[in-house]
Amino acid sequence: MALRGDDPWYDLLPAEKDALETKLRAEARGLFREGNHKEANAKLRRAKEISRRKSKRAHQGTD
Amino acid sequence: MIRRPITLKPKPSFKEKYQSLLRKDWSMATLRQVLKLLDELLRASGAALRFAWKDSELAGPGSKMELDLGDLQELLTIHRHLGLPGMPLLPDKLVELLPASAGLVESAVRTWVYLDIQALFDLNGETGFFRDIQSILFLNAVESLLPELQTDELEPFHNILIHALGYHSAMVWRDDPAHQQYLLSALAHHLGDRDLEENALRSAFRLTDPDEHDYLTLAQSYWHFLLENQRFEDAETFLLGVYRRAPREQLDEIREMIDETFAERSTASV
Numbered sequence: 001m002a003l004r005g006d007d008p009w010y011d012l013l014p015a016e017k018d019a020l021e022t023k024l025r026a027e028a029r030g031l032f033r034e035g036n037h038k039e040a041n042a043k044l045r046r047a048k049e050i051s052r053r054k055s056k057r058a059h060q061g062t063d
Numbered sequence: 064m065i066r067r068p069i070t071l072k073p074k075p076s077f078k079e080k081y082q083s084l085l086r087k088d089w090s091m092a093t094l095r096q097v098l099k100l101l102d103e104l105l106r107a108s109g110a111a112l113r114f115a116w117k118d119s120e121l122a123g124p125g126s127k128m129e130l131d132l133g134d135l136q137e138l139l140t141i142h143r144h145l146g147l148p149g150m151p152l153l154p155d156k157l158v159e160l161l162p163a164s165a166g167l168v169e170s171a172v173r174t175w176v177y178l179d180i181q182a183l184f185d186l187n188g189e190t191g192f193f194r195d196i197q198s199i200l201f202l203n204a205v206e207s208l209l210p211e212l213q214t215d216e217l218e219p220f221h222n223i224l225i226h227a228l229g230y231h232s233a234m235v236w237r238d239d240p241a242h243q244q245y246l247l248s249a250l251a252h253h254l255g256d257r258d259l260e261e262n263a264l265r266s267a268f269r270l271t272d273p274d275e276h277d278y279l280t281l282a283q284s285y286w287h288f289l290l291e292n293q294r295f296e297d298a299e300t301f302l303l304g305v306y307r308r309a310p311r312e313q314l315d316e317i318r319e320m321i322d323e324t325f326a327e328r329s330t331a332s333v
Contacts, residue, residue, distance in 0.1 A: 010078050010192050020086070021277075021279075022316075028283065029320070029323065032287060040287060042089060044287065045089075045249060046202075047280045049199060052276065055191025055195050055239075057189065
């Protein structure tokens with residue numbers, strides 16, 4: 001999903017983020033169903049780090 | 064304390080290294096790669112860290128920023144003053160602990176220094192990129208390093224790292240309260256502090272707009288917390304609220320979570 005204000009300079013592109021986070025969330029639900037809460041949480045934390053809006057780059061060039 | 068200045072200047076090749084870390088499963092090996100990228104970023108910025116109590120391979124060519132025991136004692140003093148309630152005891156002195164440092168302890172000390180580095184140095188330049196790498200370091204440390212340090216012998220480093228993680232989330236992410244709360248929730252989970260974990264997770268979710276990439280991941284994190292604690296009614300109510308606000312393309316996934324909540328509830332009541 002394209003989002004307002006993304007700074008793609010260092011981050012993954014939105015399409016890859018979407019694919020990775022959707023896959024990790026599904027894996028987390030599967031692990032949770034199996035009772036493996038620790039691994040489920042680990043998958044969700046990775047998904048969160050991939051999907052969160054990253055910090056802005058320092059100002060480049062001149063106004 | 065006067066903070067020494069460092070102007071961060073990443074090389075273009077660091078982008079691929081950072082993205083590679085985002086794609087990796089988290090482990091001690093990943094944590095060491097995160098530390099290596101931070102080393103490389105400082106070295107490229109003319110500020111390679113050198114730990115004064117040992118000959119460190121971190122130094123290499125270029126100007127060096129020397130860290131000595133005084134710097135670490137200074138960090139311990141900051142943590143003693145700012146520690147959150149319920150935080151573990153910090154060691155009084157490091158002198159006896161550090162000369163033997165190798166392997167796991169060295170990873171712990173380097174992680175500590177990199178989480179606290181804004182207290183020692185005045186960072187300029189690409190600070191956003193630097194703290195995004197720190198964020199991966201934080202979560203890897205909670206996931207992989209803290210459990211390894213939970214032995215009698217290594218407890219002082221476990222405790223120092225807990226304080227460093229708390230300090231980092233509080234001080235470095237003040238302008239991003241949603242991520243600040245999320246990092247705090249991960250630390251609270253490790254500490255077994257359920258109230259803090261719930262408050263922090265719920266705050267992170269509430270501070271995130273439905274059109275942000277991580278909205279549904281945060282919703283699922285809080286939903287997992289509620290199910291883990293057998294709070295099925297709360298989980299259902301929560302998901303119905305998420306369903307009302309979420310973008311259309313996420314509704315199938317939320318319906319799946321609602322179905323799973325009913326299934327978990329019926330399993331638990333058998």
